[in-house]
Amino acid sequence: MARVTVRVNVPSNADDxxxxxxxxxxxxxxxxxxxxxxxxxxxxxxxxxxxxxxxxQQAQDLSRQAQxxxxxxxxxxxxxxxxTVRTPGTGVSLATQVRDLLLAxxxxxxxxxxPFGYQVTVGTAANPKPKPxxx
Numbered sequence: 398m399a400r401v402t403v404r405v406n407v408p409s410n411a412d413d414x415x416x417x418x419x420x421x422x423x424x425x426x427x428x429x430x431x432x433x434x435x436x437x438x439x440x441x442x443x444x445x446x447x448x449x450x451x452x453x454q455q456a457q458d459l460s461r462q463a464q465x466x467x468x469x470x471x472x473x474x475x476x477x478x479x480x481t482v483r484t485p486g487t488g489v490s491l492a493t494q495v496r497d498l499l500l501a502x503x504x505x506x507x508x509x510x511x512p513f514g515y516q517v518t519v520g521t522a523a524n525p526k527p528k529p530x531x532x
Contacts, residue, residue: 411453418446 408414425432425439432439471477475487482493496515503509507517 411449415446415449415453418442422446 408417421434422439422442425434425442434442468477472480473487475482475484475489480487480489482489484490495513496510499510499513499515500507507519511517
């Protein structure tokens with residue numbers, strides 16, 4: 398005969414946990430004196446829910462605000478969707494203009510851009526071998 402296993406999960410997601418705690422309290426109140434949950438435990442549950450719900454709401458509001466500020470920052474920097482190095486007045490566009498100016502002022506001395514904060518990589522590439530004629 399197969400063994401029966403039972404698992405009763407407690408959510409690890411904050412919103413799901415708050416919902417569970419509220420359900421427990423609702424059922425406790427519905428059962429009133431017949432509730433198997435001691436009054437002291439129900440009082441602790443209520444205190445946790447009462448304190449946690451406004452904190453959760455504030456965190457969600459702040460998260461939305463932070464996302465809006467981040468998007469605004471990305472727009473200014475030129476990192477938002479649809480922007481390119483050619484989007485005028487953005488950080489990426491301006492940094493590219495400065496890079497191009499410094500490269501023009503320092504031909505063959507690209508490392509001169511490093512003090513400005515640019516990461517310069519100088520390497521060599523093999524010249525491509527010409528294809529033999531007739532192939």
